[in-house]
Amino acid sequence: MGKRSLSRGRRRERPERSPDSSEPAAFPWWLFPARICQRGSPRGRLRQVLCPRGYLALLLSTGKAVVLDTEERENGAGSCTSKPRDVELGNVRVCSLACGTSYMLFLSSEGKLYEQVYIAGPHSLQPSLQKSLREKCIIQVSCGKHHSLALSKDGQLFAWGENTHGQLGLEDWCSPQPKPKLVRSLGGSPLALITAGGEHSVALSVSGAVYAWGRNSAGQLGLGHTNSLCCPTFVAALEQQKTVFVSCGEAHTAVLTKDGQVMTFGAGGYGQLGHNSTRNELRPRLVAELFGVRVSQVACGRSHTLAYVPSLGKVYSFGAGEQGQLGTGPECKQLVPLPMELPGSVTCTSEELYKIAAGGNQSVVFCLDKEAEKHPDMKIATVEESMVEKWIAHGNSKKLQKTKNQIEQIFSSVACVNGSFLKQSKDEHFRTCMGLSGLDMWAVRLFFEKLKQKPRVVQQVNRLSGMGERARALNVTESSSSGQQWQSSCIFTRQIKCWLHDVDFLLMTKPGILPPHTLPVKREQLVADAWFHLKLKEGSVFQRRLEVIFVGEPGIDSGGLSSEFFTIISRELSCPKANIFRQFEDSGLVWFPSHDPAGNDTFFLIGILLGMALYNACKADFHFPLALYKKLLNMQPTLEDLKELSPTVERNLQFLLDEEDDADIEDWNLYFNVITSQEESVVDLVENGSNIPVLKHNRKQYVDAYVNYVFNVSVKKQFADFFSGFLRGCQTTAWRLFLPEELQAVICGSAEYNWGDLEKNAQYMGYERTDEAINNFWTMFHQLSEELKKNFLAFLTGSNRIPVGGMEHFVIIISDYQPEDPDLFYPVANTCSRILHLPRYSNIKILQEKFLRAIKSYEKFGLQ
Template identity: 40%
Template sequence: MLCWGELASGSGQNPCSPSEEILKGERVQHVCSREGVTVFVLENGKVYTRARGWKRKSKPGNFHHFKEQKIHFADSGSSHILFLSKVGSLYCSQVNSRQLETQAKEFPILKPQLLKGLSDRKIIQVACGNNHSLALTKDSQIFAWGQNTYGQLGVGMDNVSQHSPQSVISLMGMPVAQIAAGGDHSFALSLSGTVFGWGRNNHGQLGLKDTEGRQKPSHVKLLDCKKVVHIACGEEHTAVLTKDGLVFTFGAGSYGQLGHNSTEDETKPHLVGYLFGKKASQIACGSYHTLVFIPSSGKIYSFGCGEKGQLGNRETKDQLVPLPVNIMDMVNKNGNGHTTKSVVRRIFAGGDQSFAACSRAVDLVSSTDQSALNTLRQTTTVGKLLKQELNKITKKAIIQAFSSPQALCGSFLDVRKDGHFKTNGVTSGLDLSAMYLSFLNLPKTLNLQVKNAVQNNLIPSLPQSPTCVETLRVYIIIPELIAVLDKSEDSATLLESLNRSILSLEDSYFKILERWWCTMPYYFFLRLVRMYQKESHRLLQLTMTGASKSNPQLHNSLKILQTLYQVNLSRDSKISVRNCYIPVMKMLKDSLTVLQQLVPYPCIFDLETKLELLNLESIILKKNILQPILRLCVSRMSIFQDGLQELRRIQSAAYYAAVEVRFKGEPCYGPGVSQEFFTLFTQELYNNKRIFKLKKSSELLWFPNREPEIDNAFYLVGILCGLAVSNGFICTFHFPLALYKKLLSVPPTLEDLKELSPTLGTSLQGVLDYEYDDIETILCHDFTVNKKTADGKIIQQELIPDGSKIPVQKHNRKQYVDAVVDYKLNTSVKKQFEAFSRGFRSCYSLPVVDTFLPEELRDVIQGSTRYEWELLEQNARYFEYQNTDRAVRNFWQVFESLPEEKKKRFLAFLSGTERIPAGGIQNYCIKILKSRTDEPDSSYPRAYTCTMSLELPNYSSIEILREKLLHAIEFSEEFNAQPP
């Protein structure tokens, strides 16, 4: 063991020389030094101490108080020393500081006492500040006690000192790898490299970009994803080491202890650039100096205060940049007369002293092992426990692990390419495959005990707003455990407890969980969704068989299932939405109350169920109004104007009624006539330039950025659209998907603008795809768009404040594209769309329409164009005909031979519209009736649009059938018209 700096030597040696060798032949486990007291812990558990002024002894003496206990680790404060035994017990010795300043006869380190406040816990790490202490338990809990003047205990309590250990509650659930303490500040490091600091911060030693102290642990976000594996603290500065061998420092820099060639303070972590290219494996901090060990060269670098020679540069001046310590290779002779070269094994620093433990064998310590060597016993992960032979000790350890969120969150880490170090708001850092395989090894005899441990101990301990994001891993792990539990009742009660905990999370943490679900591998996400679908189905059945129709467990399960459904929409590898469906209509036909309660969870409804719910809502509304029929009377010569005028005259309460349209001068009325009205109205709307604007490139209608020439036109068209939906009619409005997204509060995207305006959309896509720095000179865009005023002038419309002064560059091109999309589809038509939406919503009092996806709502309103013609024949029904009759077979043969457009015209002839209802042609049932005419060959097929029935004469040949059918289709413009 080599040491240099403020030595307790009276030999007259140069204190600047690092040549003093002590404890020769002993393997030193750890060294701590502060305020003139140095403690050496050997690997064999013995303790040696050296104190300033104690009988002028220069050599460490045996600390005889530990005759029976073997010590693993020690750390010292200004007036106390903590000793950690190899069995996890913690002892504390007081230091008589007065005796350090005099040639006292009595030894200044008093007899150690067992720390009773932690006597019932296994301690694996300790750390001391000047006047405060930290302890880490085997189950990853941090305890703090001592002075709290600056909040260095991390327990709040308004700077009140604590004489007994207090739990640092805000870090509950975090798998802790290391604790560290400086003068009056503290740190905790998670297994995945997340750093938390608290306490004094007058020089920025917490790395939080300011100098304000913290009474509770605060996340040092600037160190995220840096793969931090060790933290060392000085009096007012901090150094961190990453797995890649990089060193970051921050805090006080007045002596150069940050190594940045400056005496300025740093309030945020700053890379020690002078060590570039040198991969460090160890760091250590004295009060105002720092040591770094580079294993590839075997050199120790030092920087900071050198007043006591602690830098090992044979001088007593400060050093602002890292320079090698002048340690000469020590050459010794072994018993055979051969020479062996000693190498540095470990480095230590404390106060104004520095130490290097050397070894004759090549026994270097890696960057990931430095914290581990200071730890008595690493927490055994669940995965390792489940691989061990099952005995009484292993069983107890397994149950304890499943009772602790810290133990569970520190298990199953993704070590491939250091994946768990990337844990953040997007990825959990877990290896789900390893987790699942480990749970398969869970003995079935322990299922119930494990389930109870998780449900009764682990879940109740989870915080609503965890300080560390790694704590959220339990919400990924527990469902995987549930998947392998045998008994459904065990998994059900556990899942219910888990659901309550998930839904109690603060919104920001719930959002993180959503993002983790979004990046979860396909198979695991699919299993998670199926788990909640199965549980929701089970709870729904229980609700129906029970006396109460209200089931909070059901709603909790459905809330999470609905969230997973929404998450799936954003996933790259989407699962089928069918995995969420529950056959609710088969279960709840007679329970309208429960059905209405399920409306907030549309993920469980397939399209058929949504349509049934929509129809059910319409029936309910129609029953509760005084006038159940809304009659509209229009002229065929002025359908558009008459339709709007009729809507103006009726009161809003009538919008819930059943629509019945009559054409002036015509006796017929019914669903077929009403459908024809909606078809003709939308045709005229498409050709009318006074309301909507026709985009020629897409042949779609959109709102103009001006007021319409017809009063309340958008509001009235919105009403008509709502009436069509509530009455089951099809309106071919030729609107883009963006309109239906907006009706359902789904933000439109660039893809929607591409559909509406292909040229503009493609141009904007080109802006996004252009990744070169010369985009400003090539495109010459700023944050403006052209706008046509009412008088026909073209002006520049700014997309953001001062947009005309902001050029589109590489870094802001996405912001520009998003701004254009927002302006074109939202801002520029805000007033017009709101009027349309208000009219549409006036036809509904229940939110059933919100259960639809935008694509589904579009098909409900505009009808579907996904034709599967073979299903039309399969679903047909016959009256006085058989499907084997010659006339029927001839009809389908002719129909199959028709071109696509003629087939569509046949649908219009039969139903009043070329579109088919949402849900597809499989729900489209036509009826073929036998005509009773005496002269079939001279008759034409006749359509009854009210019932979608075709009256088909029994023609003598297929040729005559073809001729008559085509003629009838051509003359289907007027309802019930007969060809001449």
Template identity: 35%
Template sequence: MLCFWGAQVREGLGLVKAEQVKKGKCGLRCLCPKTAVQDMSAGRSFAGFIRDGKVSVLRLRSEDYNHDGKLKKLQLKNKTFRQIVFGGDGAVLLANAGNVLIMDKSTVCKPLKGLENRQVIQITCGDHHSMALTKDGQVFVWGENSHGQLGLRKDHPGSPSAQHVQSLSGVPLAQISAGGDHSFVLSLSGVVFGWGKNSAGQLGLGDTTDRHVPTVVNSLNGKKTVSISCGGEHTATLSKGGTVFTFGSGGSGQLGHKSFRDEHHPRVVGELWGSEVSQVTCGRHHTLVSVASSKLIYSFGCWIQGKPGNGKMIKKFVPFPVDLSTKCNREYTIEKLIAGENHYFALFFKGLGNISAMSKPNPSKGIVTLNERMIERWVSERDSWVTIKREITKMFSSAACLNGSFLKASQDEQDFELAEKAFSKLLGNEKVISKVMKVVEQMLRSLNPNPVGEESLRIYILLPELIRCIQKQQRTELTEALASKILQLDPDAHKVLEKYWSKLPDGWLKSLVKLFRKASAELIGQISYGKMNQDIQCLEKFLKILQTIHQVCCSANRDIPNRDFIIHEINDLLDMLQVTLEYLKECNDVYEIVLKQHYYIRTIKILLKFPFAADSASKWRMFCYLRYERLQSISGSFMRNDNTNMLQINRESVLTDTLEYLRQNIHSYIHPLKVEFIGEHGSDIRGLSAEFFSLLSQSILKWEKKVLEVQENSLVWFNPDHVQANRDFYYLGVICGMALYNHHFINIDFPLALFKKLLQQSPTLNDLEELSPVEARSLKSLLEEDEEEVVDMLFLDFMVKGQELIPNGNQIPVTKANRLEYVDLYVDFIFNKSVKSQFEHFSEGFYKGCPLDAWSMFHPEELQQFFQGSPKYEWKELQLCASYEKCSASDELIKNFWTVFFELSEENKRKFLVFLYGTDRVPVGGFSKRVLNISLLNCPDADDRLPEAQTCFGILILPKYSDINTLRNKLIHAISFCEVFGRE
């Protein structure tokens, strides 16, 4: 059944005889043609009907056409149609096969150019432009572009043929709508995009500026929009649950807001609140809505009231019900509302229940999406291979279709479990996998680097899992293409993608890490085995993506351990570099080997930027190799071995002599430091310089100038009161930098906060707890206090140690409301403000003393350990890593030695380390990283001799003592009193 009212039209519309038309109140007419109307539309000049797939058009009465038109059946050569839409002058027709035809004023129809090989599922018309949505989720436009209504670009002149709106290509769309000179699309997730003319605010963007590209209507985000309709200069949207929003021109009351004002933002039609509207349609200057549950139609805006030919134009600015016949209410449900220029139509279908067919999803109007059943059909090859290939191409060449796949009922997020099952089923057919890989690779190349809307970025959630499932071993082409596209995204899109990643299920997030870590590992492995044709820049792409994921995991507190990011193949690369360097020492100038060395070093320099990818030991090895490479580049192929950096020093005045030497400014920091103790014999092959830094550390802690303060827990921090002699802090930094660069330890227990500051990270309250537990506990108690009165009774103000934390801090009390700010400022004062000058000079000196900035790759904890040594003394490990010369572990002397050693106090054990290595610090990785070789000295006067140590080589020379007591006495004496190198 069809009902109509408004401006005069041919009685019966040519569908039935005049006497078969039933008349109602206010000019309402109802008719029931013998052949049911499947679809209809009305515009300024025409109305059109589809019956049995055939199209008929009726010319409407208008001011410039002074007689009734006759219903004319269009001759369209065996085509059947399912949709027709009218705009300002002509019409667009959609055939059942998905073809599009356009009709001009003279009712001549012809195929639309530009859509020949496309299957269209929706069409819409404006005054001077039209739109089409294809099965693969692409939007095409044609017509005029006077106000940017085509959404192509500002200077686009318009086009008679269909043009692709590329900016929307990744958005899974549910609906398109065209108004006078503006356009809208709606995504599956309810996101609304508008563009074109905005003179009355019809785009809902809060202004009246035209838009030439699709723009998200942010004020409708979260409103769960399910349909949208454009009028001449106004727009209406319908949200899930039946809420209607209108915006734009209100001069005829078409917004329904009890006024004739324009609205620049979407506004709820209050009179319809609670009515659960099921349909909304905009005409030129009016709006129609229907309520399926009550079978009511409401209208607002321009209204022609009265008998046909004698009607009067009035304006209604609130919704009022259209008086339908009782038969309509009893036997029919509302299928479609049509609001034309000055005409109103309602198409009814016979049916049971209160739910309109329009409220149910129509598969023929929806874009194609991937599902398990589709994949099962491909894998089992239930269709011909030609058909399957065509479907795979259509599905995987469209980012919009993939983004619209596996959506939950809410339509706003993917069902990850369903997607994972579907992707895994692809593994059942090798031909299917191969075809999918080829299509996905092509699709990746076409992805828009500047996508519109957040939904288009969902492709970067689904693709990693898909690629992980289908990509064959030892192939990274798809991963590289994916990484390239992610890195091309603009910063705003990157932020959205990071938000999506942060909310991924643990399994998917781990898979994302695994995909790019595996690709990085494979590339590093190939580089390690000398394949110098590998693209190192590709490795950098993978690592950049991994870095982003790592940052996401850290900021979102995701339970993905750091070890999941570590690429163990880096050790293989470093091993091969070591072999290469050793080969070069023997065969000095082999061209290919030199090239390989440079290739490995280039790779290491890239890895340097991504510290999360290597473990501590690997990072230290990289630091050492880069130091070697720097020295080699300065000194040539042969490393210099002269006395350029020889520091001659008195053991009794080590600090004074060192400062005097540094002030001479003759030291070459890039070259290794050599130390000679005046009056003692021995060459420095690391042993003497290790002892030098150990002695220097003790002298610094006893420095009369009190540059450093020892805290309550033995940690050391800058003296905030020592502000006059800033060069002292500079030289302290130089000494510390020299120690790190020369691979030696400083026996000064700085807190972790110092190393955070060196790495430009901010210390926290936890760092203050390490340095000053009492202060930190007080501040934590302040933060944890629930009672505001208790906080007030502490009588705290914004002062610390007589210094204002903020201007007039002594007059601002600390309250429950501002206590967090107070604590943050307190921590900042201790670590930054109070020692600003001291740290700046120390940092300057540190960079001078360690001219290789590769140390910036370390985490604060790693830098602290490389600087101070490991805090763990696993003494059993020392025994396990020992080797023996001229004796064995089963000899009684060796058994006695270890018995005596484990009897020693902790202090004496550490003295033994100083005696043997020149320092009591344990290298990162434990004693296994140190050499301990016990060599037997078999001589007649063994009981009269003391143990000897060759500190440069980690060799303990142990006389063959007659009994365990002699061994004990001699060992304790040696480690307690034999401080001078070479002295027995």
């Protein structure tokens, strides 16, 4: 062994580069405890070093990876047993490594992932392409003992391998997964980092939210208990701590905050938590010995931890040290951080270029060359200002395809969209919670204002916003202060979503090119005429703008007649006399009946109507509960939704859940069955349910099964027909951006009226606000009953419902109407533009008489 080889605590001079050598000079690095012989030391600047048990994996700045076999001796010391083994990947440049117990992952600079089962020996390694992810651009990889994680550029997290403790995060305790599977529950979170421990996993979002799952026997998930979890769960104790980095050991976890503080939790038997104790910690706890200094890096080995303080140029270690991995002298466990013994005469050109790594029972400290080091792009795709400028510039050029590719990558991903408009100034995005999204809404508005310059780009963004994961309505992103999650589409304001829907409608209907879709109906047989018409039309017809014609009546439909049509037909179809829906008297709402009329296409046709109403920006209030709009967005209704539909039934079920006495529950004499609404038959909620009594231990299962029966099982075909019709009637996809409450508001409108706002926002043509006619009008209007005021809205717009935004954003225009004798003429409404043509009546009594006769005429049309 040459004198220039390194060992713990020994000095190594930086070798000079020979004049005739094309190899870059090696940079200083120290390995604890193993002695690396000179013949085993690779030449070249290091980018990454990993040290699992049995081998070392090194990535050079040239993109070349090499592996050195090691062996551990009885006294804990180790040595290199072979020359470096090359990783043969042809011209592929490696940018990142990850190592498990017996396998390695190699990530190329193009985002392709290669796998290699580790086998000791003299031969070179030839990794194979991970074919399941070959269509994905992977940006990060991490390995546990026997499981792997991979994060793609479009924000998707994949997991594969062992799943004994739920470490794959697939929401069940499934068997080992040989191929990568999508971790769906994090589909909307813009992840910044993924890391795998022994048998647990952790993900960190751009906003500092930490999610953990897998084995939790020592509290390594930081959730305050020791129950293992198979679903990523928000670590509430770290909320708003501004977490910027996470590292996992075999059974402990360390997090680093933006201000340089270190918090640890999990197994502490070797002192690896640094709390001067061997106790396990179930929640994150600040490492007090490092308080007051700014830590820039933290790394967890199997049972030890490293922390680097750049201002002091020191690396601190704590935990298991029996094999010398702590580099502090005595080979024993260490309960508090102490500085490692690094050669004082060898330093990097910049203290920030020290890098630390911890493996099984080893530690590595090495230096990087600032000029040679080029960090790979490890961030998910997000919208950037320079990118938007290029989109606009290339909107109508040959480079449009590249723009489309970038848009597709970002806007087909909930995570990428959610990570695109975060407030970076003053770290506001770190304060994400239910009441504070952390989003820069000014940036969102500016983004869409810029895109308006290029309709083709807007169309691409809009189309993709309703596809991919959004189309599956994952609706999951950042954590809230209560550990819940806020919806994925809250990246856009409701007004922006409505604007996107309008743009989508204009692009689909092609005004001036495609003729309208005409629907002629007679008022006395409106439903029959509508059914006859809709049954005959092909699907492509519904792409066009709707134009309703009331047969025998004058008027051109510019939006008002359509609005009137949907107002009338939704009321007629949902009323008890129609005998179509199941009526709930205690809520006034309707739901699908549990029986399915054979050969009846009524629900399919009603679905078309509701879809047409949404597509054409009309209101159609069928008195459905919020549960319907949840199901349209592929979200499951809950007991709270049953409370809205039937408060009486929900109250009884809640009493059952709250009952503490076993005997009282038995007295209910309930079984896992339900009597159909027609009381003609008994249906089992579970297999053999009529023979399974409801007891204290299974009452929650009974309630869940009951809710599922009401909203899903009993109406499976009815809703399927309805949904199929809805998709036929609404040809856009932008509606998938809405939250259920927003979709309901857009379709049904609002029934919350603020008549003062109506007057305050009114505009005038040919009138001044101070004119006597206007003063008389508002004096008379505010004296009307609530119902007559609603009738006025129906007279003016075709519907008595307020559009999205409420009265605050609802503007009517009162126009001067000048017939020769105004007292002989009624007010006239232009329903498409909300214009009231108001004659200048000679006195307020005539105004009131004419006004009431005009709006009351709409009672015969069912608009009262």
